Amino acid sequence: MVAKAACCYGIVTEGDAKNDDKEVGFMGGFSELTKRFDNIRDYMRDFFVYGYKSRADFTKKSSRTYDNAKRRVESYLGKYMKWDYIGKNKFSFVSIDCGSIPVNPLYAAWKSKSFTNNDIMLHFYILDALKDGPMKVTSLTDHASEKSLAAFDAQTVRNKLNEYTALGLLKKEASGKAYAYSLDSAPVPHLDKLLSGVKFFQGAAPFGEIGSYILDNENETNDCFSFKHYYIAHTLEDIALETFLSAIKQNKAATFENFSERSQRSVIIYGLPLKILVSAGTGRRFVCVYLPGTKRFNAYRLDYIKSISLDEEEMEGAKAIASKLDRNLPKAWGVTFGGGNKRSEVVKIKLYIDEHKEQYIIERIMREGQGGVLERGQDGSFVFTKEVFDNSDMGPWIKSFIGRIEGLESNSGYAAKRFYEDMQAMADMYGIYTDGREDGNGTVL
Amino acid sequence: MELFSEIYGSYFAVVSQVLKEASRGLGREEIEALAKRGAFHESAYHLLPMLFSSEWNFLEEEEGIYTSRINPANRPMSELEKSWLKALLADPRIRLFLDDGELEDLDGYLSNVHPLFNYGDFHFYDKHLDGDDYSSQGYIKIFRAVLDATINRKALVVEYESAKGSRSKRIFHPHSISYSARDDKFRMMCAVYNNRRQKLERATLNLSRISSVEASPLRFGVDIDQQVAKLYSSIECDQPLLLEVSTERNAIERLMLQFASFRRQTEYDKDRDIYICQIWFDPMDETELLIRVLSFGPVVKVLGPESFLAQIKERITRQIELNNMHREPGYV
Numbered sequence: 093m094v095a096k097a098a099c100c101y102g103i104v105t106e107g108d109a110k111n112d113d114k115e116v117g118f119m120g121g122f123s124e125l126t127k128r129f130d131n132i133r134d135y136m137r138d139f140f141v142y143g144y145k146s147r148a149d150f151t152k153k154s155s156r157t158y159d160n161a162k163r164r165v166e167s168y169l170g171k172y173m174k175w176d177y178i179g180k181n182k183f184s185f186v187s188i189d190c191g192s193i194p195v196n197p198l199y200a201a202w203k204s205k206s207f208t209n210n211d212i213m214l215h216f217y218i219l220d221a222l223k224d225g226p227m228k229v230t231s232l233t234d235h236a237s238e239k240s241l242a243a244f245d246a247q248t249v250r251n252k253l254n255e256y257t258a259l260g261l262l263k264k265e266a267s268g269k270a271y272a273y274s275l276d277s278a279p280v281p282h283l284d285k286l287l288s289g290v291k292f293f294q295g296a297a298p299f300g301e302i303g304s305y306i307l308d309n310e311n312e313t314n315d316c317f318s319f320k321h322y323y324i325a326h327t328l329e330d331i332a333l334e335t336f337l338s339a340i341k342q343n344k345a346a347t348f349e350n351f352s353e354r355s356q357r358s359v360i361i362y363g364l365p366l367k368i369l370v371s372a373g374t375g376r377r378f379v380c381v382y383l384p385g386t387k388r389f390n391a392y393r394l395d396y397i398k399s400i401s402l403d404e405e406e407m408e409g410a411k412a413i414a415s416k417l418d419r420n421l422p423k424a425w426g427v428t429f430g431g432g433n434k435r436s437e438v439v440k441i442k443l444y445i446d447e448h449k450e451q452y453i454i455e456r457i458m459r460e461g462q463g464g465v466l467e468r469g470q471d472g473s474f475v476f477t478k479e480v481f482d483n484s485d486m487g488p489w490i491k492s493f494i495g496r497i498e499g500l501e502s503n504s505g506y507a508a509k510r511f512y513e514d515m516q517a518m519a520d521m522y523g524i525y526t527d528g529r530e531d532g533n534g535t536v537l
Numbered sequence: 538m539e540l541f542s543e544i545y546g547s548y549f550a551v552v553s554q555v556l557k558e559a560s561r562g563l564g565r566e567e568i569e570a571l572a573k574r575g576a577f578h579e580s581a582y583h584l585l586p587m588l589f590s591s592e593w594n595f596l597e598e599e600e601g602i603y604t605s606r607i608n609p610a611n612r613p614m615s616e617l618e619k620s621w622l623k624a625l626l627a628d629p630r631i632r633l634f635l636d637d638g639e640l641e642d643l644d645g646y647l648s649n650v651h652p653l654f655n656y657g658d659f660h661f662y663d664k665h666l667d668g669d670d671y672s673s674q675g676y677i678k679i680f681r682a683v684l685d686a687t688i689n690r691k692a693l694v695v696e697y698e699s700a701k702g703s704r705s706k707r708i709f710h711p712h713s714i715s716y717s718a719r720d721d722k723f724r725m726m727c728a729v730y731n732n733r734r735q736k737l738e739r740a741t742l743n744l745s746r747i748s749s750v751e752a753s754p755l756r757f758g759v760d761i762d763q764q765v766a767k768l769y770s771s772i773e774c775d776q777p778l779l780l781e782v783s784t785e786r787n788a789i790e791r792l793m794l795q796f797a798s799f800r801r802q803t804e805y806d807k808d809r810d811i812y813i814c815q816i817w818f819d820p821m822d823e824t825e826l827l828i829r830v831l832s833f834g835p836v837v838k839v840l841g842p843e844s845f846l847a848q849i850k851e852r853i854t855r856q857i858e859l860n861n862m863h864r865e866p867g868y869v
Contacts, residue, residue: 116587124583129541141793144803144812167579178804189773190798200577207543213593215549219609239607240594260616276613281642282635289634293625296716298654302621305545309612311554316687320717322798330540340658354787372664372719375794421660452700459665488832495852498859515860517835518853
């Protein structure tokens with residue numbers, strides 16, 4: 093056996109690579125792969141969601157970090173990465189028609205983890221050796237060393253085997269005084285049909301990147317499903333999602349850093365995660381948390397969460413608090429809850445609908461109205477009634493009926509006030525006289 | 538369980554594929570093509586030198602042909618992947634793909650695995666309430682027929698009831714099956730021959746409105762598939778929606794998120810402190826887009842196209858007239 097000498101093709105070691113094991117893929121100080129997911133997550137999200145930031149707007153990290161991150165995103169997303177100039181400022185952005193893509197291109201970020209020479213060599217030499225049956229560490233070490241012409245020590249191989257056993261790839265069983273390792277060879281039942289399902293769920297279920305891993309491993313790709321109202325950036329929040337789901341499962345409180353893109357401020361929050369709130373229409377996902385300090389429920393955007401740690405013990409009374417949230421959810425139009433001085437109120441919207449010709453409007457209200465009641469009024473109009481904690485959450489939905497709202501009412505009067513103020517502002521914006529005529533040139537009246 | 542691991546990485550996937558295919562011998566260009574297809578834009582510069590070198594010793598080269606030195610087993614499914622599949626068993630949509638007996642077999646296979654997530658921990662607060670009925674045997678039968686026709690590119694005779702109540706029975710050529718998480722509906726994206734215009738046109742059929750499907754007795758050539766693919770290759774409008782977005786009420790972030798699924802381009806106008814956003818859309822989605830833009834109120838102004846702007850103005854004008862007609866705004 094001949095141990096390998098220095099590596100070639102400009103590969104250099106990275107700071108914490110173990111022993112003389114080399115991190116793969118470094119060329120000229122740049123690696124296409126990355127050690128930490130958050131190194132790429134925020135840049136990818138900024139390029140995709142916002143898309144109007146120039147290099148000068150990325151002030152949190154050095155310009156070299158920015159250049160490397162941008163180069164990685166360009167490499168992962170290829171044709172979807174675009175750039176343009178405003179004046180002298182170049183800005184990069186990701187532009188994707190999500191309705192036409194079979195697989196979320198942002199999954200590439202999940203497939204970019206860096207690794208060492210030992211990682212990849214042992215991966216394939218172990219899978220090669222175990223295809224014929226169980227083996228012990230010593231035999232596996234000999235196999236890997238003979239095949240690769242590199243000198244592996246038994247401890248390195250044992251560590252990798254234990255790592256793979258923990259990942260569920262291998263089985264470990266006592267065999268005499270040592271352990272024998274084998275592949276988990278039980279065939280997945282009905283794999284063909286299951287893979288058809290995976291092609292769908294990789295785009296429609298939480299943690300879709302895992303479905304993509306399964307398809308990659310089977311050398312399959314989604315060739316029949318497309319997705320509408322597809323918010324592909326959710327995948328970038330999945331580490332936070334997984335941690336919060338773990339907290340929910342264990343009734344454990346979490347301490348997390350919430351960084352607001354809007355205010356550019358970080359706040360540390362402590363509370364009991366209870367539910368993941370998802371808007372299928374606006375592309376936002378939140379974690380709903382009970383805050384023991386104020387005894388209130390509050391929702392935090394998952395894409396704003398930077399770090400999370402869970403308590404060791406479960407929170408006392410967690411199940412009762414979760415039941416209380418379940419009772420409150422029907423009154424939350426969006427993600428705002430009652431509590432403190434805030435009580436729910438009833439919002440009524442009177443709408444003009446031609447029942448004979450516009451049945452589709454009635455159907456739309458029934459499917460989007462979150463359980464509110466639609467009744468035919470005496471004058472032929474329709475009245476939609478819904479009890480909510482915060483009528484401002486309903487504002488965008490109410491405005492989607494512009495052109496048919498005959499009246500609006502809420503206990504506080506705020507919903508109507510806001511709506512009629514907005515209508516006046518829109519009329520001004522488009523140069524429409526308050527008697528309904530247009531001024532012809534779009535000037536503000 | 539680690540979501541971010543090199544075992545799921547593109548480099549590992551490409552190497553696995555190369556080793557499988559190189560058992561019969563591969564040229565350098567074929568390996569480069571596999572890397573280009575399975576990994577990233579720059580991977581050829583990072584991954585391939587290692588693969589071709591003796592560093593990993595996975596391949597041996599003779600007269601320009603590379604052959605695998607090893608024949609590794611396919612990576613077994615990890616605990617993470619199994620736990621994701623286990624979670625899906627609780628999803629009613631899984632029955633579209635697997636029968637009860639098959640689901641039982643899968644449940645047995647995953648009996649020692651904990652689900653990665655629980656659907657009860659999610660609350661989709663604005664999901665439409667009239668989603669498809671995945672427990673209906675009739676619906677499942679139709680879904681599977683459409684799926685089979687989509688995979689195998691077979692024409693279908695579809696009996697359909699439109700939203701307006703009219704019934705029809707025609708031959709459709711499937712392109713794909715579209716799912717909307719907001720609508721919780723599947724739609725068959727397909728093409729149909731328009732006799733009046735004498736050409737193939739795009740059509741969208743809600744699966745829940747299909748009464749029956751059967752294989753078409755007529756045989757169509759490969760050129761139909763090409764024509765259908767061409768119809769769907771460029772479905773965006775020529776003129777994008779042009780919006781002016783205010784910096785008030787966090788409008789730009791809300792807009793960017795809500796329209797994240799569309800192809801778009803946004804610029805910040807520093808002098809006027811506004812954003813200008815272009816959004817490309819499928820003309821079939823125009824009404825939906827109109828409603829969505831209106832929901833932003835005065836913080837988003839439509840600048841074009843002219844026809845879109847005219848519709849926005851018409852609705853606002855109608856609303857102003859309604860406001861004037863009702864003496865006390867706010868009265869219901």
